[in-house]
Structure formats: C-alpha cells, structure tokens
Amino acid sequence: MVATDSFANSMQQATLDALRVHAPFSDMTQADLAWMVKRLSLVYFPQEMTLLDAGGAPDGLFIVRQGAIEAEAPGQGDTRLLQLNAGELFPLGALLAGRAVANRYVAASDCFCFRLAAADFHALLERSRTFSDFCTRRIASLLEHSQRAVQSEYALAQDDERRFSRPVRSLVxxxxxxxxxxxxxxxxxxxxxxxxxxxxxxxxxxxxxxxxxxxxxxxxxxxxxxxxxxxxxxxxxxxxxxxxxxxxxxxxxxxxxxxxxxxxxxxxxxxxxxxxxxxKDVFALRRLSMQGIGGAIARAGDPASLPALAQSIGALAHSLLAQGMDAENLTAILSGLNDRLTQRVIELEARAAPLPDVPWCWLALGSEGRMEQTLATDQDNALIYRHATATERAALLAFAERVNQRLAACGFPLCKGGIMASNPAWCLSAEDWRATFANWIQRGDAPALLHASIFFDFRPLYGTRELSDELRAWLNGSIQNQRLFLRHMAENALAHRPPLGLVRDFVLSSDGGEAPALDLKLNGITPFVDAARIFALYAGVDATGTAARLRAAAQRWNLAADTVESWVAAFHFIQLLRLRHQHAQQTRGEAVGNRIDPDALNALDRRILKEAFRQGRKLQGVMERYFEF
CATH class of the missing domain: 3.10.580.10 (CBS-domain)
Known part of the structure; x- marks a missing residue:
C-alpha cells in the first residue's frame, strides 16, 4: 500500500512538473495545481484518431502532453485550421460557453493528453483566479507572460518593471x-x-x-x-x-x-x-528624452538637421521597446514623434519658397494614417486643396517634391509605388478626390481595392484640416450603401489568411531567393487592418487606427467586448513581434523587414503567435458572415 501511494505521488509530481513549464499552470498556486493534477487522467490517441467531433457536447478539458492535435473545419473536407502542441488546451470556448464543439479535433501523430472532467474544469474556474483569468482572456494573459519575459531579457532595473503602468499621480x-x-x-x-x-x-x-x-x-x-x-x-x-x-x-x-x-x-x-x-518628471525615472527630441524638432531651423533627429526617434523607440512598453502605446508614440518631424519638414519647406494662397492639407496614408508605424516604413502621403489654377497646382507639386525628398533624407524611403503628394495623381482638389474615390467604389476591381486599402486610411497632418474632415464625412456617407463594393473589399481581404499550418505550426512562404519565413505584415497584420477598415467604413467610423476602428464598429453591432479585445490584443502582439524583430535587425546592422523565422522564437512567443493568428481567422470569419450580402 505504501509503495502504491509512493508511485501515485511520484506520478502526480511528474505531471505537475510537466505542466509547470506552461501558462497558466506556471502561475497557479501549488495547492490549486495539485488539486487539478489529482483529477487528471492521461489518455492516449493513435494518429488520425478523432478526439472530439464538431457538434458534440464537450465532456472535459484536454491538455496536450505529447504529440500534436489538429482542428478541422466542419463541412470543409479535410481542411485543417490549426495545430495544438504541448501545453495547449482545448476546447476552451465550448466549455466556457456551454455549447457544442465548433471543430473536429484529430490526433496528427500518436498523442497523449491530460483530461479534466467538465465538472472539475468548472470547479477549477471557481477555485483558481489565475486559471479562470487565463481561460477567459487567454491571449491577454499570454501577452503578460511575454511582456515579463522581455523585461527579464533586457535586465531592467527593478523600478523600471512597472514604470509605464504606474499611475501618473505618483509622479506629482x-x-x-x-x-x-x-x-x-x-x-x-x-x-x-x-x-x-x-x-x-x-x-x-x-x-x-x-x-x-x-x-x-x-x-x-x-x-x-x-x-x-x-x-x-x-x-x-x-x-x-x-x-x-x-x-x-x-x-x-x-x-x-x-x-x-x-x-x-x-x-x-x-x-x-x-x-x-x-x-521631465516622467523621464526622471530613466534617462530618456522625448522632451529633448520634440524640443529639438521644434527648434530646428534647417531641414538638414532633421535626419539626426529622426535617428534619435528610432533610438528612443528602441529604449521604450527594451523596457517592455506595449505595442499600442509604442507605435502611437513613434508615430506621434514622426508626425512632429514631418510637420516640421513641411513647415520649413513652406517657408523656403512662396506657396499659392489656397487652402491645402497634407494627408498621411497607410500605416502613418493609422498611426501604426514600425521601425521600417516608407512614405505614403497625398495633398488635397480647395481650388487652384494650373500655376498654383504646379507650385504645390514642387513644394510636395521638396517635402518628399526631405523625408527620404530623414529615413522614410520614397514610396516605390509613387503614392506621394509629389505625384500629380495624388495632389488633387477636394472635388477631384471625391470623384477619384467614387470611381474606385463604382469599379471595385483589383486596382481600385488596392488603392482603397491605402487611401481610405487618410488623416490630416498639416494645413487646413477641414478639407480632410469634409472628405472623410463624404466618404463615410457615400460608402455605407455600396454593399457590392464592401463585399468586394471583404473578398479581397480574405486572400490574406493568417498562416496557420497543417504539418507545421505555421505556413511559411519564400520571397525571391530568401529562405521560407512568416511575413508578419502581409499575413499577420494585414488581416486585422483590412477587416477593421471594412467594419469602420460600413459603420461610418471616423477613426483610422485598427484598434480604434474595431472597438468603435463593435459598439454599433453589439459585438462582445471580450471578443473584440482578443482581436485587439492579437493585433498588438503581432505588431510588438514586428518591432522586436526589426529592433534586433537594426542592432545587428541588417536590413529591416517583416519576415521572421518562427523557429527562432521562444516557445511562449510561438504559442502566442499561433493564438494571435487564430484570432485573426476568427475576425475574418465574422467579417465574412457580416458581408455576405
């Protein structure tokens, strides 16, 4: 009897040790984890065996111990959506909501899983706040783990660990x-x-x-x-x-x-x-200086001094990134400082040569228009004016050319596609902009959809803001009833699927002679950006940022707040991964890009990335249903 008890205890200890390396078990109390381990059973599934069928009621929670589980979409043959590996849990959504299982789960290889009965699962939710928090806000909880890992990696001072989350009142x-x-x-x-x-x-x-x-x-x-x-x-x-x-x-x-x-x-x-x-109060905690950069930009009297300040913005972004600042605030701060730099370039060039006395406004487009710039971004901009003669328009184009060249010198490469204010095609009167947008909406072909994905993210950066506001109001009012165009936008957006794999965790692609990799921009960020844009246009939302668009549009259609926040968290994690990847490339003196080898990621970031891609697929599924007109 003693030997049997000893064997049982050693088995339970081995199970506990195996779970401890994965979230959320790594953060659960010893008592709660031990309570769960005593109620687990270990189940073996041979390759290709079905664990759960779509439409069935789940009778327990599965935790992958060894091997891999794949989920198949119902009614789509053998189309497998995602792969689950050691430490991952399923079917959480069905258990939490008390609904049928949405996918069919199949053993991709000989597989062992821990199983926790449904009643014990719900009891554990009540017992362990850590477990409950993870299950109800899975991706946010995983992100917090990743954030802590980044801070540890950079070995920050203890008082830096929470410096960005502390209340501002503490600085008074x-x-x-x-x-x-x-x-x-x-x-x-x-x-x-x-x-x-x-x-x-x-x-x-x-x-x-x-x-x-x-x-x-x-x-x-x-x-x-x-x-x-x-x-x-x-x-x-x-x-x-x-x-x-x-x-x-x-x-x-x-x-x-x-x-x-x-x-x-x-x-x-x-x-x-x-x-x-x-x-000064904020940065007294550490020697960072937004004030120094911003002040130097404001004082700059010669455009030639601005490239060095652009480098300072990048250095500040690296420092904030290293200290664990989240992607939402980091990209907004980076874009805000880049805005000020661009505005100063425009100011100085406007003084350098006489400009026609006509109302005009410089428009930011693309990622700059969404305030989602990373460490590698080219120029996407345009110019709108009220009315101008041919001579006045020529002067505006010459001015725009000077600004574009100055920005290129500051590290914002000229757009290879020519989407810049110095291009006569994108320096238009308010009337011509409306006609151009109307033409794209009416056509709905591939070039029109491509242009819409860039230009419909416009926001005013400098000049007569009313011109931009009027164009936004006209666009929102004109497009809401253009259901065919919105459907075309949705169909086009679905061409960029999050790259979850069948044999591997992820689907890799090759770019020219490069090794296969994940494109975090094309297949990671773009699905969220495109869906948010379509939702915002249909809802008449003025916001251009992806997170703001999703949240605002969700209010109109009464989407569950926790669902939307999972989408937002997923989007921001992929952004953060892009920033960290680009930071590492710059540190090594390499060309900065968006392609990443997932095998180079640690286990936690791979897991979060898979979850982020799943959220992207869920968002696309909602978009697809909404725009089946």
Missing amino acids: QQPPLTAGPATRLGDALAAMDAAQVGSVVVCDDAGRPLGILTLKDVLKRVTLAGVSLDAPIAAVMSAAPATLASTATVAEALLLMARHGIHHVPLVEDGRLIGVISE
Whole structure:
C-alpha cells in the first residue's frame, strides 16, 4: 500500500512538473495545481484518431502532453485550421460557453493528453483566479507572460518593471501652481519664478482647468509679442489644455504628450485640478528624452538637421521597446514623434519658397494614417486643396517634391509605388478626390481595392484640416450603401489568411531567393487592418487606427467586448513581434523587414503567435458572415 501511494505521488509530481513549464499552470498556486493534477487522467490517441467531433457536447478539458492535435473545419473536407502542441488546451470556448464543439479535433501523430472532467474544469474556474483569468482572456494573459519575459531579457532595473503602468499621480511632487483668468501676467510669472516651476494652470472658481501657460510659451507669446505684463493671463494662455485623470498611466501620459506636442499635463479628479506632471518628471525615472527630441524638432531651423533627429526617434523607440512598453502605446508614440518631424519638414519647406494662397492639407496614408508605424516604413502621403489654377497646382507639386525628398533624407524611403503628394495623381482638389474615390467604389476591381486599402486610411497632418474632415464625412456617407463594393473589399481581404499550418505550426512562404519565413505584415497584420477598415467604413467610423476602428464598429453591432479585445490584443502582439524583430535587425546592422523565422522564437512567443493568428481567422470569419450580402 505504501509503495502504491509512493508511485501515485511520484506520478502526480511528474505531471505537475510537466505542466509547470506552461501558462497558466506556471502561475497557479501549488495547492490549486495539485488539486487539478489529482483529477487528471492521461489518455492516449493513435494518429488520425478523432478526439472530439464538431457538434458534440464537450465532456472535459484536454491538455496536450505529447504529440500534436489538429482542428478541422466542419463541412470543409479535410481542411485543417490549426495545430495544438504541448501545453495547449482545448476546447476552451465550448466549455466556457456551454455549447457544442465548433471543430473536429484529430490526433496528427500518436498523442497523449491530460483530461479534466467538465465538472472539475468548472470547479477549477471557481477555485483558481489565475486559471479562470487565463481561460477567459487567454491571449491577454499570454501577452503578460511575454511582456515579463522581455523585461527579464533586457535586465531592467527593478523600478523600471512597472514604470509605464504606474499611475501618473505618483509622479506629482508638489501642489500645482494656479491662477485665475484675470490674474495679472506679471504676478503669474513672478509666482512661477518663486515656486521654481515651469507652468501655471489657469482655473475657474471650482478648480477646473481653463488654460495653461508654460515658460516655453513666454518667449513667443509675451516677450516677442510685446504683451504687457499688466495683461490678464487669459490673454496668452493655451486654452482648453489636454488633461489626464490622475489614475491614468505613465504610458498614457507619454502618448498624450507625443500626440499634442506638449510637455506639461494637468491631472484632474472629477474635473478639478490636483496636480501637474511634466515630461521631465516622467523621464526622471530613466534617462530618456522625448522632451529633448520634440524640443529639438521644434527648434530646428534647417531641414538638414532633421535626419539626426529622426535617428534619435528610432533610438528612443528602441529604449521604450527594451523596457517592455506595449505595442499600442509604442507605435502611437513613434508615430506621434514622426508626425512632429514631418510637420516640421513641411513647415520649413513652406517657408523656403512662396506657396499659392489656397487652402491645402497634407494627408498621411497607410500605416502613418493609422498611426501604426514600425521601425521600417516608407512614405505614403497625398495633398488635397480647395481650388487652384494650373500655376498654383504646379507650385504645390514642387513644394510636395521638396517635402518628399526631405523625408527620404530623414529615413522614410520614397514610396516605390509613387503614392506621394509629389505625384500629380495624388495632389488633387477636394472635388477631384471625391470623384477619384467614387470611381474606385463604382469599379471595385483589383486596382481600385488596392488603392482603397491605402487611401481610405487618410488623416490630416498639416494645413487646413477641414478639407480632410469634409472628405472623410463624404466618404463615410457615400460608402455605407455600396454593399457590392464592401463585399468586394471583404473578398479581397480574405486572400490574406493568417498562416496557420497543417504539418507545421505555421505556413511559411519564400520571397525571391530568401529562405521560407512568416511575413508578419502581409499575413499577420494585414488581416486585422483590412477587416477593421471594412467594419469602420460600413459603420461610418471616423477613426483610422485598427484598434480604434474595431472597438468603435463593435459598439454599433453589439459585438462582445471580450471578443473584440482578443482581436485587439492579437493585433498588438503581432505588431510588438514586428518591432522586436526589426529592433534586433537594426542592432545587428541588417536590413529591416517583416519576415521572421518562427523557429527562432521562444516557445511562449510561438504559442502566442499561433493564438494571435487564430484570432485573426476568427475576425475574418465574422467579417465574412457580416458581408455576405
């Protein structure tokens, strides 16, 4: 009897050790994991044996111990959708929702699986918060594991591990300096000097921020403008300043600063001012300097000085990436700084030669239009103007050519397809842009769909914003009833399937003489971007970012929030993997690209990538159903 107990205990310990190397079991308490292990049975399945049939009720949870399991799509012959390997769980969705199994699961090789009865599975959900959290938000939980691994890899200081997720209120060092709108300017400046602070917030009687004045504003708005120190501060303040809730994170503060080109952010609770943080406060934790880069861009008087600043933006992106910043905030900050660089190029070139007195606006397209730029991105831009003579249009084209060349010198290569504002085809009046878009919508052929996938992501970057806003309103109003065109867009989008494999985890492709690899842009990011664009156009959503489009469109169709967030998390993981891959290539002095060898990934990232691709397929499935007009 003692020997039998000893054998059982050793078997349970071996099972526990085997599970401990996989999420979520690696994070579960010893007691919860031991409770589960005692209730597991080990089941053997020979190659090609069916474990679960589509349409059947699941009677338990399976955990792959050894071998591989493949899932087949019902009604599609032997089409196998995905492969599950050691540590992966199925059929989670059916068990959680109490529904039939959606796919047929077949042993791809001789396979051993642990099985947990359905009743024990639900009991474990109640017992273990870690297990429940993983099952209900699987990809987000896996991402958190990956994020921690990246931070460990870069051996960050302990106080850096949570620096981007800590609340901004923790950075407030002293009470904010405030003034009423009628306060004499001289008195406000004297108070700033006495307090040794760089800003004063103008508030109403209830303590709500009305404006802000910083030392950087004083030179231009007071000294050079010759404003009397007896003037009220309201005459020179920046009205309606961008604010953050005191519970917002450091990452959100950085993103706000990057988007608005500001260095001070008032913090509010219930609308009332409770403090002010500066970029200096954020980066006092570590020697990073968005302020230095942004300030240098703003001060640059010669376009020739901007390429070096573009390199600084890349260096800052590398630093933020190394410290574990998530892809959503990182790409937004990177795009925000690139915006400021581009805007400065446009500003300087607009001053260099007289421009016609006509309203115009520089449009960002493609990944720049979506604010999803990575470390390798070429130019996609266009120009829209109200009305112009042939001579005026020629001057705008010459101006656009100078800007395109300056941006190329800053590390943004000229678009090989000529999608740039200096191309006469993409420097058009508002009327001609509407006619061009209308022509694409009417045709719906391959070239029209390709152009739509780039140009319909436009957003204003510099100039008369109303021109862009009017074009967006016209497009949203015109396309919602064009169901045939939307169906063509959906069919075209389905040509780029997430590359989940049959024999291997992933389907690899060759590009020229290169070794087979995964294209994280074409087959990873594009399925999410394309689906989000189609949903947004049909919903009349103004947003251009992929995550914002998915969330906004989901509200219109009442899609489950957790489903949408799984799509968003999957999209951002693939973006993060692209950024990390490009960072490694730049570090090694290699050409930067999007093709990656999945065998070079660690086991955790391979697992998350497979889950991200599955989410891409699920999103495409929803899109396909919605647009079967």
